[in-house]
Amino acid sequence: MHGHPIEFMFPNDHGSIAWTLMIVLYPYITGLVAGAFVVAALYHVFGKKELAPVARFALAASFSFCAFATMPLLLHLHQPQRAFNIMFTPNFTSAMAGFGFIYSFYLTLLGVEILLVFRDDIVARANRRGVEGWLYKVLALGVTNQTPGSRALDHKWISALSVIGIPAACVLHGYVGFIFGGIKANPWWSTALMPVIFLCSAIVSGVAMLILLYVIASKFRRVQVDDECLRSMMRTLWLFLILAVALEELELLNMAYESGAQWAMLSRLIHEKLHFSFTWLQLILGSVVPFFLLLIGMRRGLHPGVRIGLGTVSGLLVLIQVMSMRWNVVIGGQLLSKSFRGFNNYLPEFGGREGLGVAVLVFCLPFVLMFALGKILPLWKTDAADGH
């Protein structure tokens, strides 16, 4: 009886992994797109009125993240100048080939919805003088007269786009999960649950990000955080956190229980290679702790200040959870050599095209865009006139 061979990696796996930090960042940012959109849709489609204070901002946030979702991909490509081949000569048996189309569709949808949601404000400013006036005229698509009829039509469109946007968000992010889930060569990725897991964690990250941004923006704007709105977001976060974590753990439980051919190595991956980022960050700090914090923070009649504190901390922890989940999937999956007998190492470098520095920079860009959008559009307005 021969035991298991030890520590051997295929030579091309040595010392480098093919998908680095940028590919961790990419699903993270697209997740925020989908998640923020869901919050806007909860208001526009599911009539969650208490979310009114963040509904418009949620759309702008979703758009801002979406606008930069391709950046990490471009930085990762070894031949970025050929990136558009993915749309010019797509190979549709590839899960990746749909990206250009799904992404463009979603970005357009978000852009149009924003123009419609803010149309009243845009039109009202279109008769300003100079460059400013021109900017708003362009945003009004050149049509600056509004009638009650046209407003009604706008609202129909907003609802329709929100309705289309929900499955589109699911496709956008479920598809990202599928890119990993469809790789049978990799036992850490290959599971039909992957798209669903990605989708749930996307929603989780989007809601958490909105909670955080709402609290921070309110501080800067010196306005009170709407208690009901915050409570509702925390409840949504709590529910989706349970769903996301349950799916993630079920997947793992299933692997462990089946104890298939690769389980011995996968369990080593979890316990040795991903011990900190999985057990501590993703599971304990990012899932268990915010579960309880949110549970307390959701209680009716809680002091608003306490609620804000609990919401902010859990938002932050959940964002860490999702980031580490992306890391554990994307990087973790590549640490195990295809020989299933040895592990790679990876720590992102600071400099370089795919380094930590650039990653941080890329991640800051959506916030800059959000800030800019906030300068030209009233992102925090909750006007009763918008018919909801």
Place this chain on the structure above:
Amino acid sequence: MNCTPTGCPSCQPAAVAPASVASPGLAPSSATPADPGRREFVWDAIRTFSFGALTLTALPILVAEADADDDPKAAAPPADPSATVGAAKRKRTVLFGYLVDTTKCIGCGGCMLACKNENAVPDDQFRTWVERYVYYKDGRVEVDTCTSGNFSFDQKPALDPKVVDKAFFVPKLCNHCVETPCIQVCPVGASLMTKDGVVLIDHERCIGCAYCVQACPFGTRFINHKTNTADKCTWCYHRVAKGEKPACVEVCPTGTRIFGDINDPDSDISKVLAVHRIDVLKSYLGTRPKTRYIGLTSEVV
């Protein structure tokens, strides 16, 4: 409902319905008076959405159909060697195959050296390599490679027969699979299969996304540091297209590596395939490798 696809009038409106699926409830007739500019904008948006939706649903089907004909996969024989002779009789086209007889390999590394020289493969990357499996008396199995110097295992300390039961070498290279996950996942079609069954990469098209590197279960693909595109063994297509042998086959002193047309019953490879028990790597993944092996054990992956 029990009616034929064409004959039932009540079905026909349903059959046309999908064209408007992308814009439920958005017909302009229901719109209250809006000015022409706005209406045009609305219609533009409808067109964009419908186009997007149609492309996403229709194209994969069209592409799958186009793929179906004229495909070397159709001619590829199954792993079962007894079937290859029958396939060869049909004598359709050349279909290349590769066989590694691990019982003959002496781990000299000549093939690795030849490959490096022939294909200008960067130092720390490999289109082919040789693995050594060592079975110790205490039950351990160790695997290693020799990826430096002249690639010969002679550079390593000799094994001690007192503690070792058996040891053998297994050369590895691209399997030129029939059901290639690498071609499947390439988003731009830069990975392709020639009519004679060789899997190649178009370095002018490759965007360097490395999806194929992830998808290949055998670790044979890498992003070439020099070209910044995906790379792997081509069975020396530039040579075999001229009737020569791949460089590794040419230099192998023991006849471990055999290459040829498996559609030709008289080729060297067909003759060996016809009489030996043949195996392929990771057969459970269903990629149907065309690089075949003699003498594998369950420890070899």
